[in-house]
Amino acid sequence: MRKGLDEVNITLINVGKLKEKYLKQGIEEYTKRLNAYANIQIIEVADEKAPENMSELEMLQVKEKEGERILSKLSTDTYVIALAIKGKKWSSERLAKELDNLATYGKSKIAFVIGGSVGLSDAVLQRADEHLSFSDMTFPHQLIRLILVEQIYRAFRINRNEPYHK
Ligand SMILES: C[S@@+](CC[C@H](N)C(=O)[O-])C[C@H]1O[C@@H](n2cnc3c(N)ncnc32)[C@H](O)[C@@H]1O
Numbered sequence: 001m002r003k004g005l006d007e008v009n010i011t012l013i014n015v016g017k018l019k020e021k022y023l024k025q026g027i028e029e030y031t032k033r034l035n036a037y038a039n040i041q042i043i044e045v046a047d048e049k050a051p052e053n054m055s056e057l058e059m060l061q062v063k064e065k066e067g068e069r070i071l072s073k074l075s076t077d078t079y080v081i082a083l084a085i086k087g088k089k090w091s092s093e094r095l096a097k098e099l100d101n102l103a104t105y106g107k108s109k110i111a112f113v114i115g116g117s118v119g120l121s122d123a124v125l126q127r128a129d130e131h132l133s134f135s136d137m138t139f140p141h142q143l144i145r146l147i148l149v150e151q152i153y154r155a156f157r158i159n160r161n162e163p164y165h166k
Pocket residue numbers: 082083084085113114115116117118119120132133134135136137138139140141144
């Protein structure tokens with residue numbers, strides 16, 4: 001059944017608690033603005049200790065444990081967009097269009113997933129319907145959360161033909 005974007009539930013699934021105050025403030029601001037347009041929920045799953053000198057195997061284990069926690073938050077009818085450096089690069093207009101299309105085709109649950117300091121497990125990447133990249137650069141996962149929430153807000157403004165800074 002066709003749905004409007006305002007009927008869509010957007011969930012951001014993140015690994016670890018947000019620590020920096022300036023990021024918290026920015027995310028709260030965009031979440032508040034977004035709430036005028038959609039239901040938005042932010043979920044934080046526990047992170048694993050990830051010391052600098054971990055072996056490949058330990059890193060894999062961290063990803064897998066965090067991945068299981070992420071997967072436990074996803075229902076089978078959720079459309080999942082994983083944030084991944086090697087994913088597709090979309091313009092803001094393309095993200096707006098994709099969200100609009102998902103609403104049009106009755107997808108009312110959309111989850112964006114951001115990995116922890118060592119990234120997302122293969123199981124999460126395989127579960128995802130799309131992999132989205134913001135650039136070839138690696139951003140801290142907490143900063144990506146702020147960039148993502150701003151881009152989702154921008155997408156809603158674009159879809160509503162409302163003015164926003166270019
Ligand atoms: C510190 S990065 C992890 C780096 C890890 N080596 C990897 O390759 O995924 C943490 C998370 O932030 C997100 N992220 C970081 N940079 C990104 C980018 N340029 N585009 C999309 N997501 C990004 C991804 O979800 C990633 O799992």
